[in-house]
Amino acid sequence: MRQTEAFIRTKREAPKDEQSVNAKLLARGGYVDKLTSGVYTFLPLGLRVLRKIEHIIREEMNAIGGVELLMPALHPKELWEETGRWKSVDDLYKIKDRQEREFALGPTHEEVITDILRKRTLSYKDLPFYLYQIQTKFRDELRAKSGLLRGREFLMKDLYSFHASEEDRKKYYETVKKAYIKIFKRCGLSPIVAEASGGSFSKESSHEFQVRTPGGEDIVVFCAKCDWAKNVEIAGKKAGEPCPSCTHLLKEDKSIEVGNTFTLGTKFSEAMKAFFVAKDGRNKPIVMGCYGIGLGRLMGAAVVVNHDEKGIVWPHEIAPFDVHIILLQSKDAKTQKRIAGEAEKLYHKLQGLSAVLWDDRDVSAGEKFADADLIGAYRRIVISEKTLDAGKVEVKRRDSNKARFVSTRSILNQEL
Numbered sequence: 109m110r111q112t113e114a115f116i117r118t119k120r121e122a123p124k125d126e127q128s129v130n131a132k133l134l135a136r137g138g139y140v141d142k143l144t145s146g147v148y149t150f151l152p153l154g155l156r157v158l159r160k161i162e163h164i165i166r167e168e169m170n171a172i173g174g175v176e177l178l179m180p181a182l183h184p185k186e187l188w189e190e191t192g193r194w195k196s197v198d199d200l201y202k203i204k205d206r207q208e209r210e211f212a213l214g215p216t217h218e219e220v221i222t223d224i225l226r227k228r229t230l231s232y233k234d235l236p237f238y239l240y241q242i243q244t245k246f247r248d249e250l251r252a253k254s255g256l257l258r259g260r261e262f263l264m265k266d267l268y269s270f271h272a273s274e275e276d277r278k279k280y281y282e283t284v285k286k287a288y289i290k291i292f293k294r295c296g297l298s299p300i301v302a303e304a305s306g307g308s309f310s311k312e313s314s315h316e317f318q319v320r321t322p323g324g325e326d327i328v329v330f331c332a333k334c335d336w337a338k339n340v341e342i343a344g345k346k347a348g349e350p351c352p353s354c355t356h357l358l359k360e361d362k363s364i365e366v367g368n369t370f371t372l373g374t375k376f377s378e379a380m381k382a383f384f385v386a387k388d389g390r391n392k393p394i395v396m397g398c399y400g401i402g403l404g405r406l407m408g409a410a411v412v413v414n415h416d417e418k419g420i421v422w423p424h425e426i427a428p429f430d431v432h433i434i435l436l437q438s439k440d441a442k443t444q445k446r447i448a449g450e451a452e453k454l455y456h457k458l459q460g461l462s463a464v465l466w467d468d469r470d471v472s473a474g475e476k477f478a479d480a481d482l483i484g485a486y487r488r489i490v491i492s493e494k495t496l497d498a499g500k501v502e503v504k505r506r507d508s509n510k511a512r513f514v515s516t517r518s519i520l521n522q523e524l
């Protein structure tokens with residue numbers, strides 16, 4: 109993509125009303141635009157990263173048998189009354205239509221998915237199955253000051269699993285945990301898995317995937333020796349106390365919760381009468397689990413963990429571009445024409461191999477380099493009169509200080 113056509117508008121200064129690192133850098137890099145607190149537009153550059161995160165999540169969900177569907181955001185009040193959550197969920201957005209009918213803007217979809225199941229006859233032979241969506245959620249968050257980490261409107265991947273037995277659910281729960289670790293790793297993050305309470309969903313076990321970083325809103329207390337970890341809010345343990353599992357002294361860190369896995373059991377299926385016909389011919393409530401990942405929060409966390417003073421350093425798999433070509437202008441018109449011609453040739457060739465952004469703007473080298481660092485594409489290729497005279501281009505990864513000179517021929521042979 110040519111930068112002059114890509115609608116990329118970077119900013120030297122972060123917007124005054126943004127406090128968090130992710131929001132500042134994403135706004136400066138031209139990734140997002142804030143409409144109001146907790147509500148963001150993903151600009152073309154931001155959408156590229158979001159799509160890559162979506163792609164990774166889809167791949168890993170499909171790999172564990174997930175089947176995708178898309179549920180509505182507008183939920184009738186009556187459905188939420190059936191589970192008691194119309195009253196008990198504090199951050200539920202409630203709206204009224206012209207005929208005084210009330211609706212919730214969905215913050216999560218247990219009610220809707222359970223409604224789909226109860227309308228169908230299911231036998232034990234149909235179970236288990238796993239349904240997921242990537243869909244917009246709404247939550248009336250009080251503290252929406254953390255950019256993409258806490259939206260009031262945000263994208264979530266929510267997976268729901270349906271089983272004939274608790275034993276089967278438990279097995280799948282472990283499968284999902286492994287898939288989550290893969291997803292986060294592919295996005296450049298290594299969260300620890302912390303035990304948590306079930307929140308408004310369930311009293312049974314649930315886990316939070318916590319990325320340890322000073323930019324986090326949560327605090328996680330953990331053991332550096334074994335894998336014991338809990339959110340400090342509920343742990344009843346503090347740093348310096350012995351680990352309940354191995355007695356090593358516990359530590360505390362700020363953290364970002366990028367994902368959550370919940371045991372639902374039969375809470376929703378009993379409340380909403382979603383049954384299956386068991387082997388013995390009797391009706392039994394379906395055993396359920398649910399599993400969420402916030403896509404925007406994941407993107408924000410990737411920025412918090414991977415940046416330097418110049419801008420974002422995207423992990424390879426979610427970088428908006430693999431290659432950022434930077435053409436250094438020459439004062440001599442003839443030379444300029446020659447290097448522009450070479451840059452264009454390289455651009456067209458590379459396009460077939462990877463995602464390429466070409467800085468074809470008529471601005472200073474300094475401005476081009478500053479923007480390239482801010483945007484944070486995976487690697488930068490600099491073409492100038494000097495490099496071309498040597499039959500080479502300069503290649504530098506955003507996460508490294510070392511530049512290499514590579515012959516144009518090997519670049520075209522994919523030897524990056």
Ligand code: ATP
Nearest residue numbers: 249257258259262264365366367368400401402405
């Ligand atoms: P938190 O305690 O941080 O508010 P939560 O426990 O309410 O999170 P869940 O209901 O488990 O979150 O939602 C599943 C996932 O959705 C979370 O792990 C997180 O990645 C994401 N998420 C939740 N709330 C938000 C939000 N306001 N903005 C962006 N992502 C969110």
Ligand code: MG
Nearest residue numbers: 199247249258
């Ligand atoms: Mg919440």
